[in-house]
Amino acid sequence: MALIELKDINKTYNNGQPLHVLKGINLSIERGEFVSIMGASGSGKSTLLNILGILDNYDTGTYHLDGKLIKDLTEKQAADYRNRMIGFVFQSFNLISFKTALENVELPLYYQGVPRRKRQEMAMEYLEKMGLTPWATHFPNEMSGGQKQRVAIARALITKPQIILADEPTGALDSKTSVEVMQLLKQLNQQDGITIIVVTHEGGVANETDKIIHIKDGIIGEIEENTRHTAWGGTIIK
Amino acid sequence: MRELFHEIASSIRQNKLRTALTGFAVSWGIFLLIALLGAGNGLMNSFSGNMEQYVSQTVTVSGWRTSKPYAGYKENRNIQLDQRDLNYTEGPEWEGVIGNVSVATSSQSVKLTLEGRNVNGWMRGVMPDFQETEKLQMSAGRFLNVDDIKGRRKVIVVSRSQAKELSPRNPEALIGQWISAGSVAFRVVGIYHTDEQDFRQTCPIPYSTYKGIYDHTDKIEDISFTVNGPSTLKEHQDFEDSYTGALKRMHDIAPDDRRGIWVRNGYTDNLEMSNASRILSLAMWILGLLTLVSGIVGVSNIMLITVKERTHEFGIRKAIGAKPHNILSLIIAESVTITAIFGYVGMFLGMIACEVLDKTVGQRGVNIGFEEIRMLVNPSVGLDVALEATLLLIVAGTLAGIIPAWKAAKVKPIEALRAE
Structure with missing residues (x-):
């Protein structure tokens, strides 16, 4: 079984008007993959990431993470799984x-x-x-965006998780730093074999990953193999 | 533990002013609680200290003027106890209930003289157990004994303050000396202890001697006795009513006359006093607690705001693996810490206030006519109250933290992360 196995995941928000966000997602991600999930805002990509990160629950379907069924967990169990299996980069x-x-x-x-x-x-x-030894005793507001994101990546890695979930990891960074952060993630994937899932709406960021999953209106669209990094005509970040 | 304190410290640092203002309310509550309890204790100590000299575990009865006409007699008749009353008291009716029975004459004013020095006193004919019932402690010599009574000896016991007046250099040297009391000379056999606060001037002499010299009738002024059996206030009052009822019948006093027989019941006095002390202490606790409640509400309020402001942070913590109980205990620990720290400040200040009371009001005597008494004696709270207050603070802190903590723990990580 793949590291991540999603079968017919449905999710509806009931805030007044019911909003069917995920309409039957089927997806499997193997161990050691470097994947990006792309989609416009409102496509359901954030909801999907939250479900993958056990931050949110789903209505129907099944989600297996490393062979374990992630469903109807107590807060305590969910916290424990998040802590041991998932590293977050925001x-x-x-x-x-x-x-x-x-x-x-x-x-x-x-x-x-x-x-x-x-x-x-x-x-x-x-x-x-992460090359941050001199910054160990500094507070976040004393560091640059790139440094902060590297601290966050260190925090995500310290529990030796199965997957890193990165939600727009370059969204608050300038292009130079963005490249550095993506290079760092790529290196972690290649050298340490960590499975990384990046959610983004930037083609340049997605192009750094090996596989691009397009999501639109709550359904998985095209899944693009990108091992040669030629998506968007080989677009470079920004 | 260390992490917890570290987290609490950094959170408190972020809201210094707010924490200080809230903490003040808690300090104030505990301060008032401790100061009130201390003052209350001081007042009770003063009561019981001043009363202890007079209130003994005995019942004393004597005759009194009637206030109602009865059986052909007019009101305002003077009642005089006599041998019949003594026989009744010692008789079979109260066997096992009334213990030691003793008699005493009334006091008469007397001027004691030795080698040109004088001091005033109240001479009184008593039985040997007078020492026990009046709690006289001998500082020199002995009290009157059975042989003094039998032999009608002309012996006298004086107070230490009187002895000092008569023999300023060496009061103890008075023992064995003859002093004159009016026209009669008595040999001093004992000196009973009195301290600075104590102004007793009773000079006991043997009952039989008094009767022989000053009063040749079989009239009895005072009958006093110990009581076994009754334990509650009600039982003591029932006994008293029943006993005095019999005396009233013997002297043709109206049964509902509140006068006629004068009673001082040391048992009921003591019980009433300890009741009063309990009620006073309860009232102080309630007042203090009510003040403290506003402090607790304040802490709860600040914790609610803190929790709201830190929602995003709790979201981060939850995302990286904090379980609900981690968040819950963090908030409650913070609440308990704030309450405890400021509570202890209040407790400390309250104890200082008790000391200040002791040094000012406590040292001042109040003249109540025949003597001076201290308003407050040793106003302080014991270790038990300090421990109770500590427990109270922990409970209060937990209560204050519980709703905010619950709110923080149950918010979903995804919602918490979205909050700003």
Whole structure:
């Protein structure tokens, strides 16, 4: 079975007017893939990402993550799965402002109950990997966007998750930094074999990935193999 | 634990002013609670301290003027106890209930003289157990004994303050000396202890001696006795009514006359006093708690705002693996910490206030006519109250935090992440 296996996923929001957002999504993503999900706003790509990240639930269908059925979980179970299997990278970084880079990176391990000394050691290791050792004791507002996103990536990696879910990871960055961040993700995929799913609406970003999944009006459209990175005529970011 | 405090500290740092203002309400509540309880304790200590000298575990009865006409007698008749009353008291009817029975004469004013020095006193003929019932502590010599009564000896016991007046250099040297009381000379056999606050001037002499010298009738001024059996206030009152009812019948006093027989019941006095003390302390607790409630509401309020402001942060925490109970305990711990820190400040200030009360009002005596009493004696709260207050603070902090914490814990991660 693939790492991620979605079968006929449906999701309807009931805020006054019922809104059928996902209309039967079937998707499987293998271990070690570097995939992007593309779609216009309102296409349901964010909802899909939230379901993949166990941040939101779905109405019908099945979602298997690493062979486990993700359905009707308690908050506690969901938190535990998120903590151990999924690393999140957000558009707005979502670092905790009153914690240093080091403290932000070690936080997922805190919720695993890892002892303080061990946590700090591991967090330093991952910051070093991101080239952020001198910034360990700095607060997020003392860092640039690219640095913040690298702290967020370190935080996503520290629990050694099965997948990294990146929601518009370059959305708040300039083009130069965007390239750097995408290169970093690519490197993580190629060298460490981490499965990465990037949600984006930018062709240039999607072009960096090996497979592009197009979603439109709640249905999966074309799935484009992009191993040669020639989508959009080989568009470079921005 | 360390992480928790670190998180709490950083969150408090972010809202210094708000936290301080809210904390003030908690401090104020605990301050008032401790100060009120301390003052209440001081007042009760003063009551019982001042009363202790007089209230003994005995019942004392004596004759009194009647207030109602009865059986052909007019009102305002003077009632005099006599041998019949003593026989009745010691008789079979109250066997097992009335214990030691003692008699005493009324006091008469006397001037004690030794080598040109004088002091005033109230001479009173008593039985040996007078020492026990009046809680006299001997500072030198002995109290009157059975042989003094039998031999009608001319012996006297004086208070320490009187002894000091008569023999300023060495009061103890008074023992064995003869002093004159009016026209009669008595040998001093004992000095009972009095302190600065104590202005008793009773000079006990043997009952039989008093009768022989000053009063040749079989009249009895005071009968006092101990009581076994009744324990509650009601039982004591029932006993008292039944006993005095019999005395009233013997002296033809109207049964519903509130006068005629004068009773001082040490048992009911003590019970009433401890009741009063309980009620006072309860009232203080209620007042203090009501004040504290406003503090708790304040903390709860600030925690609600904090939770609202930090919703996005909780979303991040949940996304990276925080379980609901992690968030719940974070908020409650923060609430308990704020409440406890400010509560302890209030408690500390309250205890200082008690000290200040002790040093000011507590030292001042109030003249109530025949003597001076201190308004407050040792106004303070015990360790038990401090512990109760600590427990109260933890409970209060938890209560204050529980609704905000619940709100924070149950918000869905996806909604929390969307919040700004």
